[in-house]
Amino acid sequence: MSWHFLERWVEKANQHSTLVGKFWITFLIVCRMVIVASVGDRVYNDEQSEFKCNTQQPGCTNVCFNSFSPISHLRFWSFQILFVATPSVMFVVYSAHKTKLKKTSSKKARISNDEDDDKSEKHVSGHPRNIQVNSRNEKSKKVSDFRDEKFKPTNPLAMKAHIPAFAQHFRWYLANVFVRLCIEVGFLVLQVLLFGFYVPEMYKCERRPCPNTVDCFISRPMEKTIFLWFMFLYSCICVALNLVEFVYLVYAYI
Template identity: 45%
Template sequence: MAWHIVEKLLEQVAEHSTLVGKFWVTFFFVLRFLMVVSIADTVFGDEQGSFVCNTLTPGCANICFNDFSPISLIRLWALQILSVSLPTIIFMVYTAHKMTKISQAKKLRQDEMDKKKKMREEAKKLKTRIQTTMWVTYERKVVCRLAVEIGFMVLQFNIYVFKFWVPELFKCARWPCPNVVDCFVSRPKEKTIMLWVMFATGLIMIVLNLIELYHLGARKILEAWKQRG
């Protein structure tokens, strides 16, 4: 993986973030991105191959595994990373565009220093208006991140038969299994610990988003929203 590209993206995000936002970026990269890429993949990588059922009925073991794990947790977490990162990436593109506008406003203001006062005021208003719009966009980004984090945690909790503990034994009674079939899960304690870590990481990210929204301030957000046009 081209880590220098990731590092550059992180620097660009942190440049236009609050202090809490910088903490969010750090925790997201260390606790979420690296955790899924380097550790979770090795824990859940052999999930289906090590899922053994005491039956010889064709298709029964596969059906039981689909019931036990409808979606690969690795793919779900990867999709979560992508979805959480998307608002930040959009904000980066938007910020780059608006920073260009601010540079133009500064240049206009500098060029008109010796001309009419009205022209200077127009340039100043343009810069203030762009900064206000960026503030509103930043707040929307944080809200989107928060909604995505909560949404994926609820999805993960409801989509799997196991919640916070991966069982050693999973009993399956679906067709074409002739009766109740016992299926055995490999390394359940290790997978349980990984689930706890990912849930804890999600809670940390949610708390950081809430703190950042509080740090932005409801009054500032309301004022920025009123002046967005």
Template identity: 30%
Template structure:
């Protein structure tokens, strides 16, 4: 994994994030990526070498290690970090698509023409893309936490594990290297992941609440404009008629007869 490109990706996404999103990026990069690169990889670097069993049966330590560590913690966390940051690419790609549309629109209609007020502003389709990326990140975090708990039956690492798989002659005891240190880092990474889930949920609620508030304000403004127009029309004596008021007071049938007499004055009309 190229961590410089990874950092550049996170910095690019930071421009289009909310306050919760910026905190999430800081937690991912500082408390997860740096801890993973600086400390976690070294702690798990010699895990199979320090996995010691009380037997010299060839192949038994390897089988027991594979039984208890089907996938290493650090490799699982590396996959988690990659998958968690991938949804952020959706936002970057959508903003790039908007910029390209804006460029083509200006080439076609002139440099003063604007298709978007701000290509990075979360309105329309970009809002839905950003919200969808948050749901993806939350689902991925929960899925990896469940996978880690399912593989190891808990987040706790014991000092001693018992194994009776072949080719072990009987049940043997195996000891994990640096169990306390590994347990501390496991709890730390799980806690950071849980905190990121909370941040994602808060950001989802913030975006939805902000969108509902904006729609409510627009509806209230539209209602106010409609009521204002209605009151202006009501204050006029007759806003939709061009006839004098004395003609409006005449019944419709009499008014029709008067119009016909005016158009044909030579004819005799019955009263």
């Protein structure tokens, strides 16, 4: 399975991420996409063909394999990567849309301001009352700036989070991290429920049309067990990174 298209979108999300978010993206691309795409295909390419049962009953082996492995480890992790990366891709689309709108509105405002400035310079330049008004405005601006400076948060992210133009963008990113965290936890629990923590060497099958209890043998059980633990460990790390980033963002926003 080719992951290049998804990688490009996730790398775009890296531009909007915090430091912890950048670590998460690194783990997603390097330790998940690359490993599943390169190593996983070699480990699981003979998964069904090498699943052997000691019976000649037609259909028994297929039924037993379906019972033993409702979904392949590799396909499960592929779905996990797709679902986990989806919130980040949606956030990139939202950011690109907002950036385009902002550029358009800024261009229109700049043209409008230039026209207004030209008109005002012709009519009110050098008027004594206008000079007094400007002086009062400058004084009130200095007082307002002093108050803002006095009560301004020291955390740069917290400062940005309370700027109206940035606040909505910040909330969307916070929602993106929260959804990502929930998906990571959900797939982590689902992996434990579906596969457990080891792949057995032999599986006893009692499903029809098998005539009796049939012994089935799995290919590369130890290698698949190590792979299972490896992906479980990286899922735990990704959950921890998402949790740390979410707490940091909430703390910065509050």
